[in-house]
Amino acid sequence: MSDIRQDTLELLEWPRLAEHLAGFAATAAGRRHCAALALPDLPAESRRLLQETTELLALDGLSDGGLSLQGAEDIAATVVLCAKGGWSGGEELLAVASTLGAARRLRRQIEDPELRPVTSALVAELRTLPELEQRLLFCLEEGGRVADRASPPLEGVRRQLQGLRAERRERLQELVRRFAPLLQDTVISDRAGRPVLAVKAGAAGQVGGLVHDSSASGSTVFVEPQAVIPLGNRIRAAEGEERELERRLLGELSGLVGQEAEALAHLQQVLVQLDAGLARARYGQWLGAVRPELAEAADAPFELRDLRHPLLLWQERREEGHPVVPVTITVGPQLRVVAITGPNTGGKTVTLKSLGLAALMARAGLFLPCSGTPRLPWCGQVLADIGDEQSLQQNLSTFSGHIRRIARILEALAKGEALPEGAAPAALVLLDEVGAGTDPTEGSALAAALLRHLADRARLTVATTHFGELKALKYADARFENASVAFDVETLSPTYRLQWGIPGRSSALAIASRLGLDPGVLKAAADQLEPGGAGDVNRVIEGLEQERQRQQEAAEAAAALLARTELLHEELLQRWSQQKEQSAELQEQRRQRLEVSIREGQGEVRRLIRRLRAVGREAHAGGRNAGETARQAGQRLRRLERQHRPVAERRDHGGWRPAVGDRIRLLALGKAAEVLAIADDGSELTVRCGVLRLTVELAAIEGLHGEKPALPEPPPQVRIRSRRSPGSRGPEVRTEGNTVDVRGLRVHEAEAAVEERLRGANGPVWVIHGIGTGKLKRGLREWLSGLAWVERVSDAEQGDGGPGCSVIWVK
Incomplete structure (x- = not known):
């Protein structure tokens, strides 16, 4: 009987995920390690791997071009050979040297106990x-x-070999020139490592020497001339001596490697761990995954928002597959069993596999393709019964195959319960089509009993089923919950959306009707449903779904109404601001005209004074009276100037407030008017001036005796943008719902938070990242530039944070 844990890994396609991970490793040893990805036996080791992945991801982003393992080779076999007294070739020994250099560079980049405690501890004892x-x-x-x-x-x-070879080459060239008429070709050939000349068959005796070969036709023989044979023998001897000296040196170098076998083996192990950790970091970044939090308590909740199946993501991006629909799984501490119902092809099995892979990935130190921060307990046992195990060779039916696998799951759970208290790991059990393959009545009863049994022994059991009886378990046991996959009967297509709290209803008759089945058969089937049985249950479920749809439509209508209200408020504020600006402009024009008049009067007074001073002694007394008159005229002009200064400069409001029926003076016109009405906030008045009926601000009037009105408190400031981006679906109003603050987060954490907000956005999103060093802003802008569904990104207006805040427009 095979191990159920290994069977579960095969059912969840864990080896395929490991192959994808191995593609991100840089060395052959790292790829082998990732392809055989092991699962830690202790929660502390999983948390260490997650921290290691986090540190390497951050360091890889800081380094130019990322962390590099260039030069690192697989030296394990070489080290073992040298440790046993053997000797390695030059290429293998050179690989040892390059690996030592790569390890030294990595240690310099990594070692920082304060910033990177886990990876620094990994390289602390490394000897390069x-x-x-x-x-x-x-x-x-x-x-x-x-x-x-x-x-x-x-x-x-x-050096000796070089001289001998040069001498032999010169002699051969001389012989080629001497015997040129006797040769078929002037090219010096090689036979058995000896130089030969291509001599005509009949002239071999004239050349003299040792015949090594002949052509296929027999017209040419290859002769080593007698003159170079002694040189060739000396070269052969020197080459043998060279090989012996090289072998002796390689043996010496191999001995040095063997003496450091223990340190080199540890170095190889550390490099493989670093390569695997870097592969985990880059794979998670490619998936757009985030770091999960593994809870200490075995009964901790599962919180996985927008979880996407990693293998389907790979298929979507690398093989141009269909877009992956995320599922949200939220299971409280008290829940033990979740029954997922709904039609086939709706995504029930994908949900099971996604949850199982998420638990395994977190345990192996991998990030999860989720939104926000996923939280889940450390699952030491992930056990699954998914798919059909029908076997003709073993005479096993589908039902028998399921039962055999479930029996092994229960046996594994029993072994976990036998561990000391506190040592038993949390168990996650995944059952696909529980109780299927036999009589529906007996299968339903067996499935209900099995789920109750698992509720006492596993942290969480998620089961898919078509049995309506299992939907009622929730109402008798608080540890049970229902979920369903939605199905669009109109289009006969699944939506792959997971709905919590609502069981799925059977859509068999509706689907059969859409596919053209005879109406008489459909009516007979509908009549066959027992009153109060599956038909009533389906009607209740249908009513719940309709009510949920109505609530969603009402929420969308409320959101649209709020958007229109905000736009109307914006328009009213704009009109109020325009009227205020026009009134201030009229007042400023009147003040400027008055100042021009005063300046002209002052100039006239100065000219009068100059003329009076020019009068002679005979008119001295009369001149003094005229000068006094001019001085008094100047004082009156200065008083007039102070009285007609701008309203903004008048500090004393006196606390006076006009009432309906009072007579007031309009400052802009300088005429009296009657108050007809006062605005609710007291900031505006409706007055009648002659035949004119005007609406003026409180600051634009005064009492007939010069009383200054007390201005009301300014209206609250509402930050509203008047522009709208093309194609935007909501108002450009900055609210708490469309603003996300990522200050203090790392780039990948900020990306996860922003992506979560963007997925539910109905208009622009404001991201507050601060200014600081600018790294967080640059990282977010680079990431956003690669998203096809982001239209543009710009700095916020100065009142909203300016360069410290970015506005994201989605398509």
Whole structure:
């Protein structure tokens, strides 16, 4: 009997997810590690892996081009061979040197215990052996060739070989020129590592030497001339000596590697862990995933908002599949069993697999493709019965296959209960079509009993079913909850939306009708439904769905009404502001005309004074009287100037308030008028001036005796934008509902928060990120530029935060 845990991994397609993860690894060893992705046995190890993923994701974003494992190779086999006394080739030893260099660079980038405590602890004990690296690089050249500088004897032998080969080459060229008429070709060939000349068959004796080969036609023989045979023998001997010296040096270098086998093995293990952690970070970033929170308590709630199946996301993005519809799973601490009902192809099985993969991914240190911050308990046991296990070879029916697998699930749960208190992990059980494959009555009873049994032993059991009896378990046991997948009967297509609290209703008759089944058969089937049975239940469910739809439509209508109200308020404020500006403009024009008149009068007075001073002694007394008259005229002009200063400069309002029927003076016209009506807020008056009926502000009047009115409190300021972006579906009104504050968050956390708000947006969204270093703003702008459904992003207006706040317009 196979292990049910391994069967569950196969059913949830965990190996396929591991293959996708392996594609983000940088080294062959890292890819093998990810492809065989193991699940930690302790919650603390899972939390450590999540923290490691978080630290590497942040560091990868800070580094130019990201963290690089370039030069890191799989040296495990080389280290084992050298540790046993064997010797490796030059390329393998050179790979050890490059791996040491890559590890040293990574340690410099990572080591920061305050910012990155987990990854810093991982590389803290890492020995990069710089002396061994330098020795290997000194003795080996690119391609693994032993360098001349590695040994003086080796250098001497190679210099000798170079001279012998040059001498043999010169002699062969001379022989080619001498025997040119006897040769078929002037090219010097090679046979068995010896140089030969292509000599005509009849002239071999004239050339003299050792025949190594002949052509297929027999017209050409390949002769090594006698003159170069001794040189060839000496070269062969020197080459043998060279090989022996190289072998001796490689053996020495292999010995040095073998002496550090323990440190090198640890270094290889650390590099594989770093590569796997970086692969987890990049895979999560590619998915748009966020870090989950693993709760300490086994009965902690499940909070997974907009969870998307990672394999379907891969299919959508890499294989141009259909868009993935997210599901939201919220399970409180008291719930133990969730029964999902609804028609086939509605997404029930995908929901099961998404939840199972989410629990496994969080346990393995992977981020989850969700919105917000997903929270769930650490599930040490994820057990599933999904699909058909019919086997003709074992004479097993579908029902028998399900029962065998469920029996192994119960056995695994029993073993978990046998652990000491506090050590038993939380168990997640996923059952697809529980009780199916046999008589509906017996299958329904068996399924109900099984779910009650699992409610006592597993943290959460999620089961899909078509049995209507299971929908009623919720009303007898508070640990049960219903959910359903929606189905559009009009279009005969599933919506893949998960609805909580409402059981699914059977749509078999409606679907059959749409597909053209005989009406008589459909009527007979409808009459066959027992009163108070499935027909009544379906009518109740249909009523609940209709009520829910009406509530949703009412909420949308209320939102639209609010939008229209805000637009009307905006228009009224604009008109009030325009009227206020026009009144102020008229007052300013009157003041300017008065100032011009006063300046002209002052100029006339100054000219009069100058003429009086020019009068002679005979008119001295009369001149003094005229000067006094001019001085008095100037004083009257200054008093007139103070009286006609702008209204904004008058500080003393006196507390006077006009009443209906009072006579007041209009400052702009300088005429008296009668008060006919006063606005509710007291800021505006309706007056009659002669035949004119006007609406003026309180600040534009005064009493007939110069009383200044007490101005009312200014109206509340409402931040409303008058522009609307093309295609926007809501008013451009900044409210708490369309504003998200991401200050203090990291870029990936801010992206998750903004994406969550954008998915429910009905207009522009304001994102408050602050100014600071600008990294958060740049990171968000780069991410938003890659989203096809974002139309544009701009800085907010100065009153809304300016550069510290961005406005996002969705299509």
